[in-house]
Amino acid sequence: MKKIRITQIKSPIGFKVRQKRTIRALGLHRIRDTVIKDDTPVIRGMIEKVKHLVEIEEMKG
Numbered sequence: 824m825k826k827i828r829i830t831q832i833k834s835p836i837g838f839k840v841r842q843k844r845t846i847r848a849l850g851l852h853r854i855r856d857t858v859i860k861d862d863t864p865v866i867r868g869m870i871e872k873v874k875h876l877v878e879i880e881e882m883k884g
Contacts, residue, residue, distance in 0.1 A: 825862040828880040845873050
């Protein structure tokens, strides 16, 4: 399965509680934290909700 690297580039302070919870659910805690997740529709939907706070990179393999 394809993997994607998700990096938090902006703080969720000042944004809606649901967006803060989405950042936490992705496993991100602070700026420049990076996680690697499977590229699934669920993860893509979460990223879409917080795309202004994260940066994504598709990984090969």
